[in-house]
Amino acid sequence: MGDPPPDPEPPSQQPSSWRSSQTSQRRSWEVNQFQPSVSEEVQQIPLDGLDLQSSQGIPASQTNLRGWSSGASLTQPENLMYQPEEAPLGGLEYPSLNMGFPSELQPQPYLEEGESQATRTASLMLQQLQQGQGNLFQQLDSSYQPDLLGQFNMYQREDLQFDQGAQHGPYMRDDPTLQYTPSELGFMPFSMEVPEPEPRELAVQNAKAYLLQTSVSCSLSLYEHLVNLLTKILNQRPEDPLSILESLNRTTQWEWFHPKLDTMRDDPEMEPTYEMADRQRGLFLRSGAGGEGEQELEEEVVETAVPNIMETAFYLEQAGVGLSSDESFRIFMALKQLVEQQPIHTCRFWGKILGLSRSYLVAEVEFREGEEEAEEEEVEEMMESTEGMDAHGGEEEGEEDEEKVIDIIPKPMWKPPPIVPKEESRSGTNKYLYFVCQEPGRPWTRLPHVTPIQIVQARKIKKFFTGHLDAPVNSYPPFPGNEANYLRAQIARISAATHISPLGFYQFSEEEGDEEEEGGAGRDSYEENPDFEGIPVLELVDSMANWVHHTQHILPQGRCTWVNPLQKMEEEEELGEEEEKADEGMEEVEQEVGPPLLTPLSEDAEIMHMSPWTARLSCSLCPQYSVAVVRSNLWPGAYAYASGKKFENIYIGWGHKYSPDNFNPPLPAPIQQEYPRGPEVMEMSDPTVEEEQALKAAQEQALAAAEEEEEDEEEDEDEDLDD
Amino acid sequence: MDSESLLLSLELASGSGQGLSPDRRASLLTSLTLVKRDYRYSRVLFWGRILGLVADYYIAQGLSEDQLAPRKTLYSLNCMEWSLLPPATEEMAVETSVVKGRFMGDPSHEYEHTELQKMKEGEKVFEEEVVVQIKEENRLVSVINQIDKAVAVIPRGALFKTPFGPIHVNRTFEGLSLSEAKKLSSYFHFREPVELKNKTLLEKADLDPSLDFMDSLEHDIPKGSWSIQMERGNALVVLRSLLWPGLTFFHAPRTKNYGYIYMGTGEKNIDLPFML
Numbered sequence: 001m002g003d004p005p006p007d008p009e010p011p012s013q014q015p016s017s018w019r020s021s022q023t024s025q026r027r028s029w030e031v032n033q034f035q036p037s038v039s040e041e042v043q044q045i046p047l048d049g050l051d052l053q054s055s056q057g058i059p060a061s062q063t064n065l066r067g068w069s070s071g072a073s074l075t076q077p078e079n080l081m082y083q084p085e086e087a088p089l090g091g092l093e094y095p096s097l098n099m100g101f102p103s104e105l106q107p108q109p110y111l112e113e114g115e116s117q118a119t120r121t122a123s124l125m126l127q128q129l130q131q132g133q134g135n136l137f138q139q140l141d142s143s144y145q146p147d148l149l150g151q152f153n154m155y156q157r158e159d160l161q162f163d164q165g166a167q168h169g170p171y172m173r174d175d176p177t178l179q180y181t182p183s184e185l186g187f188m189p190f191s192m193e194v195p196e197p198e199p200r201e202l203a204v205q206n207a208k209a210y211l212l213q214t215s216v217s218c219s220l221s222l223y224e225h226l227v228n229l230l231t232k233i234l235n236q237r238p239e240d241p242l243s244i245l246e247s248l249n250r251t252t253q254w255e256w257f258h259p260k261l262d263t264m265r266d267d268p269e270m271e272p273t274y275e276m277a278d279r280q281r282g283l284f285l286r287s288g289a290g291g292e293g294e295q296e297l298e299e300e301v302v303e304t305a306v307p308n309i310m311e312t313a314f315y316l317e318q319a320g321v322g323l324s325s326d327e328s329f330r331i332f333m334a335l336k337q338l339v340e341q342q343p344i345h346t347c348r349f350w351g352k353i354l355g356l357s358r359s360y361l362v363a364e365v366e367f368r369e370g371e372e373e374a375e376e377e378e379v380e381e382m383m384e385s386t387e388g389m390d391a392h393g394g395e396e397e398g399e400e401d402e403e404k405v406i407d408i409i410p411k412p413m414w415k416p417p418p419i420v421p422k423e424e425s426r427s428g429t430n431k432y433l434y435f436v437c438q439e440p441g442r443p444w445t446r447l448p449h450v451t452p453i454q455i456v457q458a459r460k461i462k463k464f465f466t467g468h469l470d471a472p473v474n475s476y477p478p479f480p481g482n483e484a485n486y487l488r489a490q491i492a493r494i495s496a497a498t499h500i501s502p503l504g505f506y507q508f509s510e511e512e513g514d515e516e517e518e519g520g521a522g523r524d525s526y527e528e529n530p531d532f533e534g535i536p537v538l539e540l541v542d543s544m545a546n547w548v549h550h551t552q553h554i555l556p557q558g559r560c561t562w563v564n565p566l567q568k569m570e571e572e573e574e575l576g577e578e579e580e581k582a583d584e585g586m587e588e589v590e591q592e593v594g595p596p597l598l599t600p601l602s603e604d605a606e607i608m609h610m611s612p613w614t615a616r617l618s619c620s621l622c623p624q625y626s627v628a629v630v631r632s633n634l635w636p637g638a639y640a641y642a643s644g645k646k647f648e649n650i651y652i653g654w655g656h657k658y659s660p661d662n663f664n665p666p667l668p669a670p671i672q673q674e675y676p677r678g679p680e681v682m683e684m685s686d687p688t689v690e691e692e693q694a695l696k697a698a699q700e701q702a703l704a705a706a707e708e709e710e711e712d713e714e715e716d717e718d719e720d721l722d723d
Numbered sequence: 724m725d726s727e728s729l730l731l732s733l734e735l736a737s738g739s740g741q742g743l744s745p746d747r748r749a750s751l752l753t754s755l756t757l758v759k760r761d762y763r764y765s766r767v768l769f770w771g772r773i774l775g776l777v778a779d780y781y782i783a784q785g786l787s788e789d790q791l792a793p794r795k796t797l798y799s800l801n802c803m804e805w806s807l808l809p810p811a812t813e814e815m816a817v818e819t820s821v822v823k824g825r826f827m828g829d830p831s832h833e834y835e836h837t838e839l840q841k842m843k844e845g846e847k848v849f850e851e852e853v854v855v856q857i858k859e860e861n862r863l864v865s866v867i868n869q870i871d872k873a874v875a876v877i878p879r880g881a882l883f884k885t886p887f888g889p890i891h892v893n894r895t896f897e898g899l900s901l902s903e904a905k906k907l908s909s910y911f912h913f914r915e916p917v918e919l920k921n922k923t924l925l926e927k928a929d930l931d932p933s934l935d936f937m938d939s940l941e942h943d944i945p946k947g948s949w950s951i952q953m954e955r956g957n958a959l960v961v962l963r964s965l966l967w968p969g970l971t972f973f974h975a976p977r978t979k980n981y982g983y984i985y986m987g988t989g990e991k992n993i994d995l996p997f998m999l
Contacts, residue, residue, distance in 0.1 A: 243891070246883075246933065247894075248895060251895055251897075269901040270901065272957045276956030276957050277956055280956060318744050319744060320742055320744040322737070322742065327955070354950070356950040356952075356965075359952065359954075439954075439956065441956070462994055462997060463997075463998050463999075464950075467952075608824060610824070614776055618744055619746045621746055631774075637740065652739070652740025652741075653740065656998075660823060660824050662994060665997060
C-alpha cells in the first residue's frame with residue numbers, strides 16, 4: 001500500500017487526537033460518500049443509527065453503508081459493523097455485539113478495493129478473538145468461506161477500526177479525506193480502553209490476513225492451499241519431500257477442485273470394468289444349482305469334455321509360454337460354459353490370436369455325431385439364399401439389358417476358374433470346429449468352415465486382425481470373405497503346419513490298409529496308441545525325427561485331399577448353363593500330393609538354411625524334471641511341449657507366417673483384351689501419298705495397256721475386215 | 724520393466740503369450756539385484772528376451788539418476804551371468820543393417836556378407852567381392868538400440884524434469900485415469916525428444932514443460948503402428964507395437980504399475996504398411 005507505517009505508539013499517548021482525527025476523517029469522508037451516491041440501493045444510514053438487520057441487503061459498492069448500531073450514536077462510530085450480505089451472517093447480532101463492546105474495538109471489516117481490505121478485516125477479527133468474542137469470531141470466520149470472501153469489497157471506514165485507540169498498525173491508508181478532524185464533522189471521538197495488541201502480533205495478524213485473501217477467479221486462498229499441502233505432507237510423510245514439492249503442490253491443487261464423489265454415486269469411468277467383472281463372476285457361479293453349499297457332495301464327478309487346462313498351462317509355463325495362471329483359469333471356466341451350451345464331444349484350447357483392438361481366444365471343438373448337421377444346414381441355407389438373391393438380381397439385369405439393347409453385347413470370354421469344392425465337415429481342413437471369443441465371460445462365436453479358395457487367397461495376403469469378426473479384409477488379391485473367414489483360414493494353416501505330437505502317440509488304425517485309393521491320398525485318420533510309452537525328454541529335444549505332424553498337410557489347391565476341379569466343371573456344363581465352346585479340352589491337371597500324415601518333423605523343408613523347429617529343454621538347470629519344448633520358426637508363436645505321456649500344442653501370436661524376405665504383394669493381372677482382333681475391327685491404315693501415286697500410275701498403266709489392246713484388237717479386226 | 728517389481732510386471736505382461744519360466748524368474752531376481760550392486764545403477768530394468776535359434780539372449784539395462792541418459796545394456800544367456808555390451812554407434816548400425824534373418828544365439832557367431840567393393844590397383848578400378856564379417860554381438864547392440872529408440876514407452880507423468888536438468892522418476896505418479904489410458908497421446912517415447920521442437924507455438928503453450936518433454940506416440944509413422952487394448956476386463960491397458968512385434972507395454976490405470984518388455988525375434992516388421 002505504500003504507506004509508511006507510523007511509529008507504533010502507546011495508545012495512551014495520542015489516541016484521542018489520532019482517533020478523533022481519524023474519526024472525523026472517516027466520517028466526513030463517509031458523509032461525502034453518502035450524499036452523492038444515492039443511486040444505489042444503498043440506504044442512507046442516519047447517523048443516529050440504524051437497525052443493522054434492515055441493512056443487510058447492502059450491495060457491494062463503494063458507498064456501502066455501515067450498519068450503525070441502534071445505540072451507536074455519533075459518538076460511537078465504531079459501532080459500525082460490517083454487514084455481510086450472506087444470510088449466514090445475517091444472524092450476527094450486531095447490535096448486541098455492538099453493545100457488547102462499546103469500549104472495544106469494533107469489528108470493522110475494513111474493506112478496501114485492494115489488498116488492505118482483508119488485512120484489516122482479519123486484524124479486526126483477530127483482535128476480537130483476543131477479546132474473547134468467540135461467538136463473533138466463529139460467525140465472522142465463516143465469513144471467510146471461499147464464496148464470501150469475494151464479496152468483501154465494500155468500503156468500510158477506517159476509523160471504525162482504529163478509533164478505539166488501537167494501534168493503527170503499519171498499514172495506514174493514504175487518503176486525503178482522512179485529514180478532517182472530528183470537530184469538523186461534528187462527531188465526538190470515542191474513547192477506547194482496550195489494550196492494543198503488540199505491534200508484532202499485529203504484523204502477524206496482518207500477514208495472515210493477507211494470506212487468507214482470495215482472488216476473483218479462484219476461491220481458494222493461499223493460506224488454505226498451504227494448509228492442505230502441509231497437512232498432506234505431514235500425514236503421508238514421504239521421503240525427501242523437497243524433491244517432490246512441485247508435484248505435491250500440483251496434486252493438492254488438483255484435489256481441491258476435484259473432490260471425490262460421494263459414495264452413493266458410481267464412478268463413470270469404472271463402468272466397463274465393473275461390467276466385465278460381473279460377467280466373469282457369472283462364469284464362476286455354477287449354473288442352476290446356485291451356491292456350492294447346495295451341491296451334493298456325493299455327486300459323482302462326471303467326465304467333462306473340457307480338458308485339464310490348468311495342467312497344460314503349468315507345463316507351458318515351465319517352457320516360458322502362455323497366459324498367466326488366473327487368465328488360464330478363466331479360460332477354463334469359459335470353455336466349461338461353452339461345453340454346456342453346445343453339444344460338444346471333445347474340446348481343446350487352441351490358443352490366442354492377437355488383434356489390433358481386441359484379441360481372439362480360440363477353442364477347437366468336435367461336435368457329437370449328428371449334432372452338427374443341423375447347424376450346418378442353417379448356415380448353408382443362409383449362404384444359398386444370399387447367393388440366390390444375387391443370381392436373381394443378375395438375371396433380371398440381364399433380361400433388361402437384352403430388351404433395351406438390340407445389338408448383342410459381346411460375351412466376355414473370361415471364365416472364372418473352376419471352384420474347388422469345399423471339404424466335408426469332419427475331414428481335412430474342416431475336421432474340427434472353431435469357436436472364438438474376445439475375453440472369458442463373453443459369448444462364444446462359431447467360425448464358418450473354410451473353403452479351399454479362402455486358404456489359397458490367405459496364403460497370398462498378410463493382414464493384421466482387427467478384433468471384429470465382421471470387419472472386411474481389404475487386400476489385393478481380394479479375399480473372399482470377411483475377417484471371420486480370414487481368421488478361420490489362418491487357423492487352418494497354423495493347425496496343419498504346427499500341430500505335432502511325439503512319435504508313436506498316434507498310430508494308423510489297423511483297418512484295410514488301402515494305400516492306393518484315390519490316387520494315393522493316403523490315410524487321413526489316426527487313433528491314439530494305447531501302448532505309447534513316452535519318449536525320454538532328452539531324445540525329444542535332440543532329434544526332430546521323434547515328432548510327427550498329426551494334421552494333414554494342405555495342398556496348394558487349398559484342400560487336404562485332392563480333387564480334380566475340371567471334372568466338376570464338366571458336370572456343371574452338362575447341367576445346361578450358358579455354354580461356351582467347351583473345347584479347351586481336358587487340361588492336364590496334375591494331381592497335387594503332399595506329405596502323408598504322421599510324417600516326422602525332420603522332413604520339413606528348411607527356411608533359408610534354418611531348421612523350421614527349435615527344441616529346448618525347459619530348464620537346463622534340472623534336466624531330470626524338464627519338459628521338452630518345441631518352438632516353430634515358421635509360425636512364430638506356435639509351441640508344443642511333451643513330457644512323459646503328455647503333450648499339447650498351443651499358438652499365441654499374431655497369426656502370420658514368418659518369411660525372411662519382405663512381403664511382396666502380387667502384381668495386378670495384365671489387362672484383358674476387350675474384343676477379338678479381326679479385320680472388321682482393325683483400323684486400316686490410310687495409304688500414303690506415294691502409295692496413292694503408285695496406285696494411280698499403275699492404274700493408268702493398266703488403262704493404257706487396255707487401250708493398246710483394244711487398239712490392237714481393232715487393228716486386228718480392221719485387218720480382218722480388210723482381208 | 725523394473726527389476727523391483729519383476730514378478731508382478733511379468734504377470735501383467737503375460738497377455739502377449741510370452742513369459743518366463745519359474746527358474747528363469749528366480750535367477751533374474753537374484754542376479755539383477757547383484758547387478759545393481761556391482762555396477763552401482765540406481766535402477767535396473769529387465770528389457771526382455773531375444774529368441775535365437777540355438778539360445779536366447781536375456782537383456783537388462785541399467786539406469787543412472789538421470790533417466791534419459793544413455794543406458795548401459797547387459798546380456799546373459801542363462802539369466803545369471805551378465806556381460807556388458809558396448810554402446811551403440813552409427814557405424815554399427817550401418818554395418819548390421821545388411822544382416823537379415825534370425826539371431827543365432829551365439830554371441831561370437833559371425834555373419835558373412837558379401838559386398839562389392841571397388842578396389843584400386845594401380846590405375847585399374849575393378850569391383851571385387853569382399854566378404855565382410857559381422858559379429859552377432861554388434862548386431863545385438865544395434866537392434867536393442869533401434870528398438871529402444873523406436874518403441875520404448877513410458878506413460879505421461881511418470882518422469883518429470885527439474886530446472887537443474889536431470890530427469891527424475893516421479894514419486895507422486897498415481898497412474899493414468901481410465902479415459903487418459905486409452906489415448907495414445909498419454910504415452911511418450913522413452914528417449915530424447917526428436918519432434919518436440921516441430922510443434923507449433925499454440926501446441927507448445929498447452930504443454931507442461933516439466934511433464935511433456937518427450938515425444939508422444941500419437942504422431943508415429945505409420946499411423947496405426949500401435950495396438951492399444953484393454954485386457955483383464957478393463958483393468959489393464961496393453962500397448963503392442965506392430966513395427967517391432969514382441970514389444971508389449973502394460974499399465975494398470977490408477978496404479979503405479981507400468982512397464983514394457985520385448986520378447987521376440989529381434990526383427991523389424993517391414994511389411995507393416997501392407998498389413999494394416
